[in-house]
Amino acid sequence: MNEAARGSTRDIARAAVRAELTRVALELFRRDGFAQVTLDDLATAAGVSRSTFLRYFGTKEDAVLAAFDGSDRRLADALRARPADEDDWTALRRALDTLIVRYRQDPAGSLATTRLVRETPALRARNLEKQYTWRPALEAALAERAGAEQPTLAQSVRAAAALDCLNVALDHWLVSDGELDLVRLLDEAFAALAAQRPGGTKRPGGTKRAGRGQ
Amino acid sequence: MNEAARGSTRDIARAAVRAELTRVALELFRRDGFAQVTLDDLATAAGVSRSTFLRYFGTKEDAVLAAFDGSDRRLADALRARPADEDDWTALRRALDTLIVRYRQDPAGSLATTRLVRETPALRARNLEKQYTWRPALEAALAERAGAEQPTLAQSVRAAAALDCLNVALDHWLVSDGELDLVRLLDEAFAALAAQRPGGTKRPGGTKRAGRGQ
DNA sequence: TCATATGTGAAACTGAGTGTCACGGTAGCC
DNA sequence: GGCTACCGTGACACTCAGTTTCACATATGA
Numbered sequence A, B: 001m002n003e004a005a006r007g008s009t010r011d012i013a014r015a016a017v018r019a020e021l022t023r024v025a026l027e028l029f030r031r032d033g034f035a036q037v038t039l040d041d042l043a044t045a046a047g048v049s050r051s052t053f054l055r056y057f058g059t060k061e062d063a064v065l066a067a068f069d070g071s072d073r074r075l076a077d078a079l080r081a082r083p084a085d086e087d088d089w090t091a092l093r094r095a096l097d098t099l100i101v102r103y104r105q106d107p108a109g110s111l112a113t114t115r116l117v118r119e120t121p122a123l124r125a126r127n128l129e130k131q132y133t134w135r136p137a138l139e140a141a142l143a144e145r146a147g148a149e150q151p152t153l154a155q156s157v158r159a160a161a162a163l164d165c166l167n168v169a170l171d172h173w174l175v176s177d178g179e180l181d182l183v184r185l186l187d188e189a190f191a192a193l194a195a196q197r198p199g200g201t202k203r204p205g206g207t208k209r210a211g212r213g214q
Numbered sequence C: 001t002c003a004t005a006t007g008t009g010a011a012a013c014t015g016a017g018t019g020t021c022a023c024g025g026t027a028g029c030c
Numbered sequence D: 001g002g003c004t005a006c007c008g009t010g011a012c013a014c015t016c017a018g019t020t021t022c023a024c025a026t027a028t029g030a
Helices: A003-032 A038-045 A050-056 A062-068 A069-080 A088-105 A107-119 A120-133 A134-146 A153-175 A182-192 B003-030 B039-046 B050-056 B062-068 B071-080 B087-104 B107-119 B121-145 B153-175 B182-192
Strands: none
Touching: A003 A038, A003 A050, A003 A062, A003 A107, A050 B071, A062 A107, A062 A120, A069 A088, A069 A134, A088 A107, A088 A134, A088 A153, A088 A182, A088 B071, A107 A120, A107 A153, A120 B121, A134 A153, A153 A182, A153 B153, A153 B182, A182 B121, A182 B153, B003 B039, B003 B050, B003 B062, B003 B107, B039 B050, B062 B107, B062 B121, B071 B087, B071 B121, B087 B107, B087 B121, B087 B182, B107 B153, B121 B153, B153 B182
16 A cells, blocks of 8 residues: 555545534534534534544534635636636636535535524634635636736625625525525626626626726 | 713713723734733733623623624614615715724724734634624615615625625725725725616716715 | 612633643554 | 554643622612
């Protein structure tokens, strides 16, 4: 067994434990509420020590939110994969498709997790903070697409607004209990801010009355 | 002395203590870093007990962020005060003027506080969470302006995007060390998403770009 | 003057998160 | 096969945030 395989064997074991810890944590949080469950409860329920639990997830919140780790990377990659002549806003919209795949694959679980995050102030705060840290990657990808070194203020705003569209769409999806189509909601959210000038290399297709701005 | 006056006398005393606690807290946080300062440090430096400090501010973060309490109310009121035929986006931009007044009145202090919040994950998270809770008030004000009961998804998105514009403008202002004009930055941020379809009762008027000012 | 309400301090308690150390198994090496 | 080094785990002690309770002091109102 070569080094890479040895390494990945351990990684697989770790990932399996991690997945199990996440599963147990979500189960308890959903049943008793995030604040009511202590780290000792989690550790006991998962059959590990409190130390081990905290080694896998640095914080209690992370047991829920670590699932979203790397989203910035995925979004940025998706952005770079879009056609170079596509405007920023469309590219951002399409990039988010890579994120909402999860929600379509496991609607029930996603719904429960999203609801848990929205209804728990501590989780909400950490989640917003986490999304905030995604912005630099998005801005950098937009800048790269435009052939620039530094992102413009306009690109920063678009990146932030795109994430808001996701959040607002998720909020409405949640309120509808998953009845409404998330893709449609996201389209609608993007349309509400659409027709801004392209930050990319070309103007958008047939948009009417493209704004002045920047 | 009537009841109201008696009540407000106490309120004034409380407000004075509160202001002093905030002052001391900001001083220590800026000097030593938020995480390095304990509640005991704060209480001792302010000459009160830890209990008292926590009575004024429920959390350590609140000693910094309580200054922004009621912003949702102020923003909503400002929105309602805008002309009924003004489009949402312009109304939101103008409403934010009521918030950035602080930054112009005390640029140095605002700069230091904003920097502290941005550079401290715990403060950043709480601040984002706080702003998140402002949205309902903004959405409701937008809905009211449109004569509707419930806000539309588009209105939710605009409210959220407007707050992002504020944050992005503040970020750039911070990077420039306060050199750039915050009003201009905010105008630029709004322009980046401008010309979206009007959610108000009328198409956007003839505002000509960076007209700054209020 | 007495009774009550209110702000404050002291202290005990819970729980999150950090750091340290010792144990035990596993992998690599001779 | 045995030896060694490493790595994941558990146990424990510690700090600190935040909650709760109680006691005291002051000021207000009757």
